[in-house]
Amino acid sequence: MAIRIAHPDELPNLVRIPGRPERNAGTAAYLDDLIAKKCTRPEWCLVAEDSAGQLTAATALWTLPGSAVPMALVLIEAPWDEPGLTTGQELLSEAAALARSLGATELEHVIDSPVQPPQFQAEPERRAELLQLAGFARARDGRRFRRHSGAGLTSYDDRLTWRSVTDLGSEPFIALLTQALPTSADAQLGAMVARHGARGAAERLFADMEQFSFEPAWWEVGHTPDGTPAALSLPARNASTAVIGLVAVAPECRGNGYATAVVARGTRLLVEAGAEEIRGDCDAANIAMITAFERAGYENFADRLEFTRQL
Template structure:
């Protein structure tokens, strides 16, 4: 992968930023993550060679930015893509050039993720801009993968009373959690998990998710809770954590034999209670649009659907 400068005959310059001193140049186009870019560069979640701009007369008219998890060497998501109205040709040139430089030859590009309002399809003030971005990634071979709901719980929202049928204890360790994660993949509605199961066994998928996600959380492990029946049999688990940006419900799952009994509400309430007791300013959570049982559970627990994510994948 090499960074290059592309000069268009009409005066369009396409290049990566040179470093932290050009964050303001990158942020000339508005988006939800602008306030995080400088810190992401400092911590290594972004790199200058992953943050590309298309400049016309010194002004940023399109941009693309990739993000990675802490410790990763390769970009994990294309999560910033913006194009000023009337500069769609610049956006096409930018994305094609940047993909060629950021993604290794023959490698699959990282998934594209965009935050959008919940009613984006029906909002004439919003939809044309999002459709233009979708056209950019589709023009480079991406296809729709999944749409997800983003929820938020705010302090002061009432917490459900504990479910008398269940008790909670801390996860015993890595082996127990991977085992439970393996079990709850049976009948999963999560699109990313279903994709993993096309090429991996449930155990392999659980191992990979633990290593790539759970293992990276620095918050207390006793926030990871297992719900058990009076005889000690595990019903499911909930992972409350903090990522680099927010307190989150990272994972919640119920073993197949115990689904349909309303235990999901108790698990979600336990995870929410742990984070609320820690005094976090808000709690975030996401689930697929098609996972209606989980979305309904968030709504019952007082979580508000604040926006959506659209995910595009390269096959």
């Protein structure tokens, strides 16, 4: 078995699975789109080749459009019936080494269920097993939500007065995040605080969000009538779709439905900007966010297990 960069004539198909034409066409189109948007590059696509010259496993490094540093793995395929998942382990080891050489300090991968485009992740239990064997740890048990155009907009919540990052600058956003993150119900955010401290995690999270596409007028802090910064809204666009992005509510202001107000606010701004579909994720334990999405007309279309590995 050899692990190598995919040849040009192997792109964008990589590993094809017999009898699954929808999956083969869908994953090829997805990889082609990622390459076009510079979320990956041909030299970031790795394959495993057996002694007969057949491709048996594959993955690609992923990042935000145009970034030179990988952030995640996508399109992982391996011989799922192989004892010990040896091929998959060697593939992910090579992928981690490549990512490290490009400046990455962490890699992520997500497993969505039920099986759906664009990655068509069959064998979710074996996938999770492979990730753990390869040094990844489970970071979050998540829920995915989406809202299509045509759904009614939630009525405007007039309890908060909104001011944008253009007016405020970034410091009030980071300050509110510093307050909110240590008691967040999101396991992934809690892990960031444990590694970097509340202020460090807030700064990193805000900087990560700045890599998305957004209009400064979309990013807002909502204030209560007495001027207290209560809630933060960071809607944006990623390479594929519009997203709610990040929602945070100051600890002393929780229990007032402000998360619902933030999702409704971000949704309205994105719809007015022409978004046909909007997505959002949250931790399965974050009941306030699940409620906020449901009240704003979103459907829980998938569950998502998120894994991370330090490099």
